[in-house]
Amino acid sequence: MADLAQLAGVSKITVSRALGDSPLVNPETRERIHALAREHDYKLNISARNLRLRRSHTVAVIVEMKPSTDRTMFDPYPLLLLGGISQELTAAGYSVLLTTRQGASAAAVQAADGLILLGQGVHQDAVRRFDKLRLPMVVWGAHTGNDAHVVVGSDNRLGGAVVARHFIALGRRRPVFIGNPSHPEIFERLNGFVDALAVRGIKPLLMRRDEFTLDSGMDAVHSLHARKVGFDAIFACNDLLAMGAIRATLDLGRSVPADVTVVGYDDMPLGASFLPPLSSVRQDWQEGGILLARKVLALIEGEPASSESLPVSLIVRST
């Protein structure tokens, strides 16, 4: 920058102002300096600026990344979140620092201006750890009612309720819920489901399954059958589980949707091509990412931000 200043015959600070489009410099001077900067391919030193401004214009995104058949960052959907986040932060001139929980101890994270936490397991365990960094922080997940921090998530209670109402409208009396309610988000879905069914005096059966795979869904239905439990509706908290459940149901000689109604969750593209095309609850991940980004940015600017739920919608196809 000093060199540029010499070339332009002005002082460093004038160059700094010119490049920052400050109104303090003469428009002519500014143009001249801009031209010079382009010509000499001058690049601002971000580290120096960060040091001086005490801001990094960076938001750290911390994801869960354990390798398992459980839901992980490798599901495509949480990645849509990242897409939304990235889009919004980039537009605001911020960068995304991607980290795993393990890597988050790496110094760079504390240099961030804000934090976004993704991944369901995070909630109780890790949030406190990151709380100590005293950075603006936003968490993706389920609302617990009395959150100490800003939570953005899709409205899982509503998701459960919508499916319940769908079942009620179809006159179903013996619904089953398949999934792992120890995930806070899924616990909420179950709650919404149970409460909305209770209005009609219906009590669903909970089939706990920890793996979110097609095989696990098949297994759930087979074990229902083995235990001679009757059912006429299945709410699977993931599309793969739902597809497995459907396949097993068909295997058992029962019809979908005539005998059994099945609804999945996430509305993955594949579901629409499944035979029969899968009904599912859709959440708008990308919008969620955008919202997460906006909230951190607000917090960083010192503005208030509150937790928020995103609507979900039931896509009824042929199951």
Add this chain to the structure above:
Amino acid sequence: MADLAQLAGVSKITVSRALGDSPLVNPETRERIHALAREHDYKLNISARNLRLRRSHTVAVIVEMKPSTDRTMFDPYPLLLLGGISQELTAAGYSVLLTTRQGASAAAVQAADGLILLGQGVHQDAVRRFDKLRLPMVVWGAHTGNDAHVVVGSDNRLGGAVVARHFIALGRRRPVFIGNPSHPEIFERLNGFVDALAVRGIKPLLMRRDEFTLDSGMDAVHSLHARKVGFDAIFACNDLLAMGAIRATLDLGRSVPADVTVVGYDDMPLGASFLPPLSSVRQDWQEGGILLARKVLALIEGEPASSESLPVSLIVRST
């Protein structure tokens, strides 16, 4: 750090050395300072260090992120790459700066110590742009033989060849390739496929399909049928296409694998649960990510690094 120095009764530089575990300080002193740092929850200022050292310990990962049914960053597999990259860089004390091509003009990227480019479209178009940053750079994708930069990718030629040999071993004579060869990676698969078949004087039919969806795969087979083209083997360059092709084949009353052999690509988990269980070519994405990371790190350290292909393996199931 000055405060810590005062507390410890030493000078700043000694604190700096102690925290950096430099052998220049007395072990006792070092311990004392470390203890003090922990006690007061002292955090090094990364920006200051970056400025002084002229390094950011950051690698920018630039991904393709256009929303389409084409292959995008939202496929789960390219994301496994990210996982591998992140794992390896974190272990080496580096951070991952995630950017889209659009956002890559954001200043932060040029502050990175190195660059990793993901996304097939990148090749010809954007590489040059990033070349100008004069940063150590590694690209994921297909090898073109005379690459100006380091390329890591799985061995797509081999992938194609392996499938071809499989078909030959089964006595297939009229194979079809489904996919979009304008992606360099897929072009290589096609090349490997064609060349290995040519050994037996077999010429495959190319069914060009731009979308990598199940419907697109069905459509491909239906249009083969409509055009009364005979075929006894299908190599789809993606598992969704393969599943669609299988479904359409079955719809047409032909048997898989008795009448038609089908092989997909990527070996997605769902494929194993498909009916019939899908045969597919598996590439080790995570390993690829690790390799990408190692190569940039090497380049950053000033060591040489060369392009490299990762092996792939054919998983034969029931198609």
Add this chain to the structure above:
DNA sequence: CGGTATCAAGATACCGATAACATTTCGTTT
């Protein structure tokens, strides 16, 4: 016991930007 090697720690300068305060320049007012 003087001279040198070794270890520990300090002094100073510097990385490259920007904020705060100071100064010059010029047009305008009275």
Add this chain to the structure above:
DNA sequence: AAACGAAATGTTATCGGTATCTTGATACCG
């Protein structure tokens, strides 16, 4: 013509670390 004020630019200090060069203290040597 002196005084004033706004616009444009400059001076200085500073953000928080680390490299380099020195200095001081202790140990070891013949």
